[in-house]
Amino acid sequence: MKFKxxxxxxxxxxxxxxxxxxAIPILLTLVLFDLxxxxxxxxxxxxxxxxxxRSGLIAFAYGDLLYVFLYFIVPVIASMSVAEDxxxxxxxxxxxxxxxxxxxxxxKIISDLLVMSVCINLPLWSAYLFLGVFRNIWFDVxxxxxxxxxxxxxxxxxxxxLLWAVIQPYGTGSALSAIITLNLWYFLPAFLFTFFPxxxxxxxxxxxxxxxxxxxxxxxxxxxxxFNNVMSQIWLxxxxxxxxxxxxxxxxxxxxxxxxxxxxxxxKDL
Amino acid sequence: xKGEILVVEHVxxxxxKHVALSDISFSVSDFPFGLIGPNGAGKTTLIKxxxxxxxxxxxxxxxxxxxxxxxxxxxxxxxxxxLEKPIFPDVNAIVFLRFVGELRGLDRKEAEKEAEELxxxxxxxxxxxxxxxxxxxxxxxxxxxxxxxxxxxxxVILDEPMSNLDPSxxxxxxxxxxxxxxxxxxxxxxxxxxxxxxxxxTVAFMKKGKILHIDKIERMxxxxxxxxEVASSAPEVLAExxxxxxxxxxxxxxxxxxxxxxRSGSDFINVLIDITDRRKIKIYDITRKTVTLYDLYKKYxxxxxxxx
Numbered sequence: 001m002k003f004k005x006x007x008x009x010x011x012x013x014x015x016x017x018x019x020x021x022x023a024i025p026i027l028l029t030l031v032l033f034d035l036x037x038x039x040x041x042x043x044x045x046x047x048x049x050x051x052x053x054r055s056g057l058i059a060f061a062y063g064d065l066l067y068v069f070l071y072f073i074v075p076v077i078a079s080m081s082v083a084e085d086x087x088x089x090x091x092x093x094x095x096x097x098x099x100x101x102x103x104x105x106x107x108k109i110i111s112d113l114l115v116m117s118v119c120i121n122l123p124l125w126s127a128y129l130f131l132g133v134f135r136n137i138w139f140d141v142x143x144x145x146x147x148x149x150x151x152x153x154x155x156x157x158x159x160x161x162l163l164w165a166v167i168q169p170y171g172t173g174s175a176l177s178a179i180i181t182l183n184l185w186y187f188l189p190a191f192l193f194t195f196f197p198x199x200x201x202x203x204x205x206x207x208x209x210x211x212x213x214x215x216x217x218x219x220x221x222x223x224x225x226x227f228n229n230v231m232s233q234i235w236l237x238x239x240x241x242x243x244x245x246x247x248x249x250x251x252x253x254x255x256x257x258x259x260x261x262x263x264x265x266x267x268k269d270l
Numbered sequence: 271x272k273g274e275i276l277v278v279e280h281v282x283x284x285x286x287k288h289v290a291l292s293d294i295s296f297s298v299s300d301f302p303f304g305l306i307g308p309n310g311a312g313k314t315t316l317i318k319x320x321x322x323x324x325x326x327x328x329x330x331x332x333x334x335x336x337x338x339x340x341x342x343x344x345x346x347x348x349x350x351x352x353l354e355k356p357i358f359p360d361v362n363a364i365v366f367l368r369f370v371g372e373l374r375g376l377d378r379k380e381a382e383k384e385a386e387e388l389x390x391x392x393x394x395x396x397x398x399x400x401x402x403x404x405x406x407x408x409x410x411x412x413x414x415x416x417x418x419x420x421x422x423x424x425x426v427i428l429d430e431p432m433s434n435l436d437p438s439x440x441x442x443x444x445x446x447x448x449x450x451x452x453x454x455x456x457x458x459x460x461x462x463x464x465x466x467x468x469x470x471x472t473v474a475f476m477k478k479g480k481i482l483h484i485d486k487i488e489r490m491x492x493x494x495x496x497x498x499e500v501a502s503s504a505p506e507v508l509a510e511x512x513x514x515x516x517x518x519x520x521x522x523x524x525x526x527x528x529x530x531x532x533r534s535g536s537d538f539i540n541v542l543i544d545i546t547d548r549r550k551i552k553i554y555d556i557t558r559k560t561v562t563l564y565d566l567y568k569k570y571x572x573x574x575x576x577x578x
Contacts, residue, residue: 005373009373089357092323093357095323
């Protein structure tokens, strides 16, 4: 009986992701992730052929832009299942049903992480297999390690979003707050680089803790994109990065505003 | 329906320095049970404790023999809850109702069938495939009752079920509650005293986190004073004579009318006949005012205390 209840709740959760409102951002995420991977592989080809060029750097900038977008949209969208419930006061409704508090949160978080995993792995493996077939490579354990690392990293961000939802319940917009927090995390060093370029060296330390840099450590560690060492590029192309971050910042602010608007308008209590 | 269903012993709940519930104790064996009190009395806090939404409190609670702190799973299988200002996900009415039915252990077909029957009872069957996000406040309220009742729970707790309902909606709900109270224990917290009077068997009056009085509604009515309005040719004389009568708790002269508040109606009528006979006083009209829950509310809670 208890198992059946969990199963009913679990199926209900998975079905709720297929609703139009959630399906659109999730599909968008999948498409963007595919684009991101393609752009990375294209970057690889470009650099292998021509070395570091201006067009190559611009391609990097756009690639990173997509990265940044994904860092935040995936965990935020995935965490909406719980955070959105808390924001809208729906947790109260669910907890009056024949479901215990423990069951409710466990099932919700597991289904959130499952959807997040699909969001990461489906496009990753589809892009990899597409390019793998193209290059006659069928399987590479590094891709598996990469997807696991990315999943773990985003799981941390997911729980950051969830934490916001829990500590700021009732109408403050937990998902929105999470986006703002994570944005600040990313954009503060970029902002400092852009507007205080003379002290750029001192901001590198700060930058090294952003999600962008952290994920790049993963890439470096996995030797998947050895040429994309953010830290070394910062040292080598200091002034380019100032311009690049300004560009990334302004475009990302626009994109995140769209995400924020989506979150805002999908809420009923505002 | 009989049985020791709900027991609350020395329950205290604080939110910071604010004491929402102050050492309350009561038990209910006669249902339907009505909880009455002004805003801020602690009714919703008590309901949240009973339904397991609040777990940190002092004291002990037992519902259907289970402790909400320890036996959350067992209790939730046996109770249906409709909270004030209900919020539901953006799915079709029948889909959510079926989901709740399945959670209460019905199989899909049973849940579907019962969901349709309940939607019919709350006059929402034609909206069964409409998203709950498109429902009006009144429709959501009626839907909330249906989701509380589906799956045959033993105890149904309704917090402000009449709010947002128009008169026809209230009539429909009272009819539904009268129907379901034969099969379930009903716990209703409401400001709508007229509707509650139609349904409840036992009522409790609550104010500032305390239960002021709890009893069977019939007994309270019997113990309560009766109001008579007597229009006569000599109101001043009647007022003077009855002011000495112990049976009369109070009186007011309003023109040719005297309004009496009396303990025993039959004693009052006997004395009135005797006096008017002896003193040749003409009686133009006698009106006996029916006692309502509102009168009891004024007695236990007081006038001007919150909204009714």
